[in-house]
Amino acid sequence: MANNTFKEIAEVLLKAKSVLVYPHINADGDAAGSAAALCHALRKMGKTSYVLIEDRLPDNLRFMDKGYFTFDPSVIERPDVSVCVDCGDPGRFPGRKKKFLSAETTVCVDHHQTTEKFCDYSMVDPAAAATGELVFALIKEMGAELDVETGEAIFTALTTDTGNFRYSNTTKNCFLIMAQLCDLGVDINKVSVEIYENERPQKLMINTRALSTLEIFGGGKGAIAFLTLEDMKETGAEPFETEGIIQNIRSLSGVEYAAFVKEKEPGVVRVSLRAKRRGNVAAIAQELGGGGHVKAAGCTLNMTAEEAVNLIKAKINEAIEAI
């Protein structure tokens, strides 16, 4: 897909009087941070701008909402420009798709691999660690005044999408941007506390419960844990609050294959699989009717959690023997 330049997109935004910004559903730090930063910059330049959402912003990202985020599509009746950030497919903002496309001009700023172009203007760069990286470049191109609020939102986008500058998508440019954000007066610790020290007790409880079932096998190379529907009910945890568990399991020393089994409904479980250095979990997932990548894959099985744990252990043991 041919990209437009930052200059071309900046010109579109500079000509507009009103701009609605669209992060994807289940907004993460990159989606929400990119949206907040862009909305703030547009307002600084005298535009009418809001971030239109269709589901609740996670508690730990609310600190960025200085009156930008709204559920109300009529907040701008006929916006000149729609900009979607961190999503390259209208299926990522299903409830807002019609409104998005109703704008005179549509723009996409994203770092995901996308299959088809669906906006009038696009800046899609899969080499960017976060969409926030692209939004930062765009804001600078627009000539908007950069301030600490811009910095906090861009920092949020970068730190969350790179796992605190630990994942392989982390680039030199991330660090060069971070140095600039320090100059804007961003209080790294304050923002990190907002993002990372805002965990619901229910999340800690469900994580603790899952990890208390941890079983290490295959000579220390395999590790598995599980959760039942009863665990979810008793702790009051939300489904998305189990997301970090597989990472905890993978982090164990010596573990090459990590698995996490979660009962979705009676007799149906979702299995998450991770490999560390040498393993290939895509092969295991495919064999069981699922899919994914070499290091991160998954499948859904029609059986109890206990049966799934036994099946997955057997499959991982086979894979370990083949290493």
Place this chain on the structure above:
Amino acid sequence: MANNTFKEIAEVLLKAKSVLVYPHINADGDAAGSAAALCHALRKMGKTSYVLIEDRLPDNLRFMDKGYFTFDPSVIERPDVSVCVDCGDPGRFPGRKKKFLSAETTVCVDHHQTTEKFCDYSMVDPAAAATGELVFALIKEMGAELDVETGEAIFTALTTDTGNFRYSNTTKNCFLIMAQLCDLGVDINKVSVEIYENERPQKLMINTRALSTLEIFGGGKGAIAFLTLEDMKETGAEPFETEGIIQNIRSLSGVEYAAFVKEKEPGVVRVSLRAKRRGNVAAIAQELGGGGHVKAAGCTLNMTAEEAVNLIKAKINEAIEAI
């Protein structure tokens, strides 16, 4: 304390034929990374150099040891220069103090506040996020060739001492150095996996066990958890493997006061206290015969874990009412 310049210290090292490097006991990522980077640079410049240690390097830092670290004080019989890194007091390398002082010239490179000068040459900068920051400047001043190995060790120093660039000591200079390390070809993800995905199962188990005792009180503003000697014995965890637990407790949304009680011996417990935004835990610790900082303090109590939990809850409840 008057510092020497990097240039003066570089000159001392450039003149030397043999240099022994001393990290502090219980070496962390900054101490071990600074030591490895300096030793590597000195060898690159044709010097005989080793890192002398007196206790075992943590498993997750061993990837940096390319034949640098040794327990053998006679590895260099009479070194021209001793350099201690990340420690500003010989009490931090008690078993090696005599050997350290026996060198012709002694050098200290550190970022801790120190009370007195004890080396011939010193570079002590408490504004540095990590000693690795200072060692990196020193290596550049020496004119040593920088390579990926230097980069990995300096990255380790920076990421561990800043909590992945999240703590308040994180500076613009950290990010500018990180950008330079990327140019050296450091694989951020590979090194992060070494450092952070090398957790002993025993550590995960003791953390899980502690957090399963979590109690939230004081209208959600207080949180406490505890461990007994039996827990330690049953999981086989090492004493230092409980260090991250208080941080987990503090990370909970709404929690302003976090406490962790750990039985040290029958009838003796150690209490760790943390405040988030507004609280002052130093006051509570002092009242109970301990001490510390406003946001991080502790005390030792002669009672059972259960009695301590009740006492601390009462004290925190008083403090919450006073907020």
